[in-house]
Amino acid sequence: MKPTQPGRKAPETAFAKKAAALWPCAKGSLAWVRNRCGRPGCKRCASGEGHPALLYTFRKDGRQRAMSVRPELEGAMRKAIENGRALEALMVECGIATVRAGRARR
Numbered sequence: 001m002k003p004t005q006p007g008r009k010a011p012e013t014a015f016a017k018k019a020a021a022l023w024p025c026a027k028g029s030l031a032w033v034r035n036r037c038g039r040p041g042c043k044r045c046a047s048g049e050g051h052p053a054l055l056y057t058f059r060k061d062g063r064q065r066a067m068s069v070r071p072e073l074e075g076a077m078r079k080a081i082e083n084g085r086a087l088e089a090l091m092v093e094c095g096i097a098t099v100r101a102g103r104a105r106r
């Protein structure tokens, strides 16, 4: 391995520090839906209001999945998804840096 210059962090150290700052992170999306309970005579369903529920949707093992989220976690989940997008952008930068490092070595 090439010795790192004094005062300059190894790229993996810089990455680990930036990635750790992006916790909690998540990939997927969050949306409010209106569920129907199916109970005859339910006023909320009859009015069209239904039963609001917060859903986290994501892909896992190639399949679309969803989990219901407690409403008090909405802010934390939105922040996690925002952090996840920043982490993806950081990984793109890692790919660019890896290609450039390979070019410089030749």
Ligand SMILES: [Zn+2]
Binding pocket: 036, 037, 038, 039, 042, 043, 044, 045, 050, 051
């Ligand atoms: Zn209902």
